[in-house]
Each structure stands twice: as structure tokens, then as C-alpha cells.
Amino acid sequence: MELFEAIQTRHSxxxxxxxxxxxxxxxxxxxxxxxxxxxxKVRPWRFVVLTGEGRNKLGEVMAASQMDRQPDLPQQAFDxxxxxxxxxxxxxxxxxxxxxxxxxxxxxxxxxxxxACQNILLAAHAMGLGAKWRTGEWARDPKVKEFLxxxxxxxxxxxxxxxxxxFTPDPSERPTYExxxxxxx
Ligand SMILES: Cc1cc2nc3c(=O)[nH]c(=O)nc-3n(C[C@H](O)[C@H](O)[C@H](O)COP(=O)(O)O)c2cc1C
Numbered sequence: 170m171e172l173f174e175a176i177q178t179r180h181s182x183x184x185x186x187x188x189x190x191x192x193x194x195x196x197x198x199x200x201x202x203x204x205x206x207x208x209x210k211v212r213p214w215r216f217v218v219l220t221g222e223g224r225n226k227l228g229e230v231m232a233a234s235q236m237d238r239q240p241d242l243p244q245q246a247f248d249x250x251x252x253x254x255x256x257x258x259x260x261x262x263x264x265x266x267x268x269x270x271x272x273x274x275x276x277x278x279x280x281x282x283x284x285a286c287q288n289i290l291l292a293a294h295a296m297g298l299g300a301k302w303r304t305g306e307w308a309r310d311p312k313v314k315e316f317l318x319x320x321x322x323x324x325x326x327x328x329x330x331x332x333x334x335x336f337t338p339d340p341s342e343r344p345t346y347e348x349x350x351x352x353x354x
Contacts (some may be wrong), residue, residue, distance in 0.1 A: 170295040171272045178340055182299030184330030185257045189220065194296060198331070201292035202263075207281035209273055214285045215264035217317045224254040234312040253307075257330035258338065261289065262317050265324040275324075284328045287312055288304060289329055299334035 178205045199216055211254060220334040221228055235242065235250050254260055268275055286302060294298040307313050308325040319325060 175291050175295045177251075178198035179294040181301040181338065182334050182338075183256065183301050183330075184335035185299050185301075185330065186335055188333050190259045190298070190331065190333075194298075195220075195261075197296065198261070198289050198292050201284040201288045205281055205288050207284075208277045209282055211269070211273055211278065211281075213266040213267065214280035214282045215266060215319070217264070219254065219260040219262065220258060224260060225251075226253065227254045227260070227313070227349055228252060230312055230316040231307055231310065234310050237312075246354040254328075257301075257332040259331040261329040261331065262320045263315065263329065264291075264314075265328045267320065279324060279326065286326055286329060289331075291329050291345055293329075297332055297333070300331045302329055304328070322353050 193249045197216060198220065199218075202214060202216065203212065205214075223290065231253065232251040236247055239246075263282055263286055265278050266277070268278060283317050290300050304325070309326060312324065314321055319327070328336050
């Protein structure tokens with residue numbers, strides 16, 4: 170798929186088949202991710218690839234954390250939370266390294282990791298996969314961070330849910346750039 174076509178036709182897809190994604194395909198996505206620009210070449214991205222049982226383990230951690238924080242919720246709420254990572258056969262949790270020296274800025278690391286995430290979304294789309302970038306409370310949850318091997322003060326840029334699309338929706342028009350742009354000639 171040509172680059173501009175991929176950019177113009179990528180859309181978040183939530184309805185994904187459970188068919189497993191071949192390891193080779195996942196490695197292509199990760200390779201696309203690390204082509205992103207990053208200041209001082211710090212490579213501030215960290216990827217945790219969750220497939221199969223790994224998704225269930227994440228769901229257990231999410232539900233347990235929710236139980237700690239909101240013990241009065243009905244059992245169905247915990248069951249729903251537990252099942253959230255099962256919405257795709259592949260999740261890539263993307264963490265952001267904290268700056269390791271004064272010249273490195275956290276905002277710039279976040280920018281670089283966001284670029285890596287977009288590379289994954291575009292590469293997935295170009296390979297016929299669907300994907301959705303999700304955050305929500307789970308991206309800020311200390312127990313989730315601990316399970317994924319991140320520090321409590323490290324940002325999780327998102328969970329990229331990836332799988333073969335159930336169906337391809339009609340492309341919807343996005344707002345254009347005009348009202349977000351000034352030209353200084
Ligand atoms: C940092 C970030 C976090 C996001 N978190 C969520 C989320 O938690 N839940 C969700 O449904 N979509 C989430 N999205 C996806 C947006 O909802 C989606 O990109 C937007 O609706 C535009 O749709 P499109 O991707 O098809 O253009 C997130 C996107 C970004 C960039």
C-alpha cells in the first residue's frame with residue numbers, strides 16, 4: 170500500500186478476529202515502530218507484546234486492581250474488566266522511558282513514542298490488519314504498570330489492540346486541517 174493511501178485510509182478498528190498474528194508479522198510491526206524519530210537517539214520506547222495467555226494475565230491484574238479500588242462494584246464489572254484485553258489477539262503495551270540525563274526531556278520522549286505508535290498503526294493497516302490505540306484508566310494503573318515491568322512514574326503511551334478486521338468499514342471523512350492551521354508568509 171502506498172504511504173499516502175495508508176495515512177488517508179487508516180481508521181481505528183475495534184472489531185477484530187481472534188485469529189493469532191504470526192510472530193513474523195509482529196516483528197515487522199515492532200521494526201516499523203523503532204524507525205520513529207527520537208531526540209538524542211535515546212530510543213525511549215518499551216514494548217510489551219501480549220498474546221494468548223498473556224492477555225488473560227493482564228485482565229486478571231486489571232480486575233484485581235479495580236477490586237482493590239472499588240470493592241463495592243458488582244461482580245459483572247470485574248468480569249467485564251477481566252475480559253477487556255481479549256478484544257484482540259495481540260496487544261502491544263507501549264511504555265515511555267523517563268529521561269536519563271538533564272538534556273533529555275520527557276515530553277520529547279513521549280513525542281517519539283507516539284510516533285512509534287503511529288508507525289505501528291500504519292504498518293498494521295498496510296499489512297491488512299486492524300488496530301486501535303487505547304489508554305483509559307489502565308494506562309495509568311500502578312498495578313498494571315508493575316505487571317508490565319514499568320516503573321510507577323513511567324508513562325504508558327497506550328495499548329495497541331491489533332488483529333485481522335472483522336469487516337472493513339466505509340471510510341469516513343475526517344475534518345480537514347484548515348481550521349487548525351495558520352500560514353505565516
Ligand atoms: C493517546 C491516545 C489514546 C487513545 N485512547 C483511546 C481509548 O482509551 N479508547 C478508545 O476508544 N479510543 C482511544 N483512542 C483512539 C481514538 O479514539 C481514535 O483515534 C479517534 O477516535 C479517531 O479515530 P481514527 O483513529 O479512526 O481516526 C486513543 C487515541 C490516542 C492517540
